[in-house]
Amino acid sequence: MKTLELNNKVIIPIIGTGTNTFGKANNDYMGEINHNTTELIDALNAGYTLIDTAISYRNESVVALGIKQSGVDRSKLFITSKIPADEVYTKDEESIKNAVESSLKALDTEYIDLYLLHRPLEKNEDNVRVWKELEKYVKKGVLKSIGVSNFKVDQLAYLLEHCEIKPTVNQIESHPGLWNDEIIEYCLKNDIIPEAWSPLKRIPEASMEVLKTLGLKYNKTWAQIVLRYQIERNIIVIPKSHNKERQIENLNIFDFSLSDEDKQLIKTL
Ligand SMILES: NC(=O)c1ccc[n+]([C@@H]2O[C@H](COP(=O)([O-])OP(=O)(O)OC[C@H]3O[C@@H](n4cnc5c(N)ncnc54)[C@H](OP(=O)(O)O)[C@@H]3O)[C@@H](O)[C@H]2O)c1
Numbered sequence: 001m002k003t004l005e006l007n008n009k010v011i012i013p014i015i016g017t018g019t020n021t022f023g024k025a026n027n028d029y030m031g032e033i034n035h036n037t038t039e040l041i042d043a044l045n046a047g048y049t050l051i052d053t054a055i056s057y058r059n060e061s062v063v064a065l066g067i068k069q070s071g072v073d074r075s076k077l078f079i080t081s082k083i084p085a086d087e088v089y090t091k092d093e094e095s096i097k098n099a100v101e102s103s104l105k106a107l108d109t110e111y112i113d114l115y116l117l118h119r120p121l122e123k124n125e126d127n128v129r130v131w132k133e134l135e136k137y138v139k140k141g142v143l144k145s146i147g148v149s150n151f152k153v154d155q156l157a158y159l160l161e162h163c164e165i166k167p168t169v170n171q172i173e174s175h176p177g178l179w180n181d182e183i184i185e186y187c188l189k190n191d192i193i194p195e196a197w198s199p200l201k202r203i204p205e206a207s208m209e210v211l212k213t214l215g216l217k218y219n220k221t222w223a224q225i226v227l228r229y230q231i232e233r234n235i236i237v238i239p240k241s242h243n244k245e246r247q248i249e250n251l252n253i254f255d256f257s258l259s260d261e262d263k264q265l266i267k268t269l
Contacts, residue, residue, distance in 0.1 A: 001049065002254060004234060006168040007191045010145050012114070013078055014231050015251060016050025017043040018197070018240030023062030027242050033058055040066030042244045047251055052171075052197075052238045053107075054082035054118055055089065055099060060106035067108075074109060080171075081107065082118040082149060083130070090121060096133040104142065115143045116171055119150045124158040127151075135165045147171065149197075153186045160190060171195040174235065176207040176226060176269040184235065195236035199227060200250075207269035214266070218256050221249060228253045229266045 002014045022039045024031035040051070040063060053063045060081060067077065081103045083089055089099040103112060115134060121127050127148075137143040147169030148156065156170060170187050174180045174196035187194045200223050203211070211222035218225065223239070227250060230237045239250045258266070 001047065002231065004193055004236065006145055006193060007166055008145055008168055010113070010168070012145075012169075012193070012236065013048075013050040014234075014236050015048070015227065015253070016052050016078070016080070016236065016238045017048040017247065018238045019051060019053045019059060019063060020057045020240065021242070022057075022240075023059040023066075029057075033062065035062055035065060037062060037066035037069055039242050039247075041070045043247050044070040044072050046244070046247045048247070049076060050078040050080065050236075050238070052080045054084070054116075055103060056082065056084050056118060060103055061108075064106060064108040078113045079107060079109065080114040080116065081112055082116040082171075083134070085117065085119040085121050090126070090130050093133055096130060100134075100137055100142065111141065112143050114145045114147060114169060116147045116149045116169065120148070120152070120155045124155060127155060127159055128162045131159060131163055131167075135163070138165055145169070147192075147195075151183070153183055156183070156186065156190075156192070167192055169193045169195050169236070171197055171238075173198050174230065175199050175201060175203055176211065176266070177202055177204045179267070181267075184233075188234065193234070193236060195238060196230050197238060199230060199237045200239050204269075210265065210269055214258075214262055217262075218258070220253075220256060223250060224253050225258070225266070228256065228258055229263060232258060232263065 021027045083099045134146045145168045147167045149171035184194045
């Protein structure tokens with residue numbers, strides 16, 4: 001498994017499993033929590049070590065249960081969770097403390113590898129205020145790394161100007177049809193690792209045809225081509241699948257490389 005080094009020297013796997021519909025009725029994001037751990041255990045058995053969850057997904061406790069049932073040692077895993085931007089979680093020091101503590105409790109862990117501010121708040125000053133609280137937990141060793149999600153260039157630039165501890169990651173939507181290259185380039189230039197959410201979703205039909213054709217050339221699937229493109233430019237990907245075979249397929253991207261010409265083509269999709 002290829003890894004990257006965050007700007008605080010922490011090592012992070014370049015691919016992880018998304019979980020936003022895991023442990024939910026009908027695999028529906030809004031579905032009731034049914035504590036089904038099948039997909040998470042399949043993912044761990046397939047070799048995923050990075051798990052991406054969030055308070056908003058309501059399934060941190062399902063992740064904890066799956067890890068326990070899998071028998072995989074906590075220390076071998078890289079767990080990401082996220083504090084929602086909503087006022088109830090971010091309005092003051094106490095709310096932020098409650099959010100961090102609720103994640104630790106639900107995840108049944110002493111520490112979280114990476115904790116992200118799930119979305120920017122309306123005002124830059126408020127992002128900084130929340131960030132300063134998260135920094136306290138880094139100093140306590142409870143949050144090993146902190147980062148942001150869905151931040152645009154101006155929001156990230158403001159945070160960079162006012163933070164003491166630099167964000168390590170910006171988790172953003174990125175896939176053919178919406179690469180979000182402006183923020184990706186800004187992150188890479190500032191030693192913040194971009195992490196692509198929904199790496200396999202919302203791909204335009206015409207782009208899909210090109211990806212499938214490229215897949216034939218490399219003897220890979222369209223999904224493997226997309227994921228490989230991202231990891232070749234040092235972007236973390238967190239694909240999610242409820243299907244064991246596709247989970248394995250998405251991990252099987254370390255035995256080929258894309259030609260410069262093909263990367264140029266994929267960039268235009
Ligand atoms: N920070 C944020 O604001 C944010 C927002 C959205 C998502 N996320 C995170 O990012 C993760 C991934 O995003 P996502 O779940 O929205 O989308 P995704 O992982 O890009 O795509 C999931 C869909 O792709 C299918 N799929 C997976 N592998 C495939 C393959 N090899 N071939 C064909 N189809 C495949 C899955 O179906 P099957 O299950 O049937 O395989 C599922 O329908 C989430 O789970 C969550 O952890 C973060």
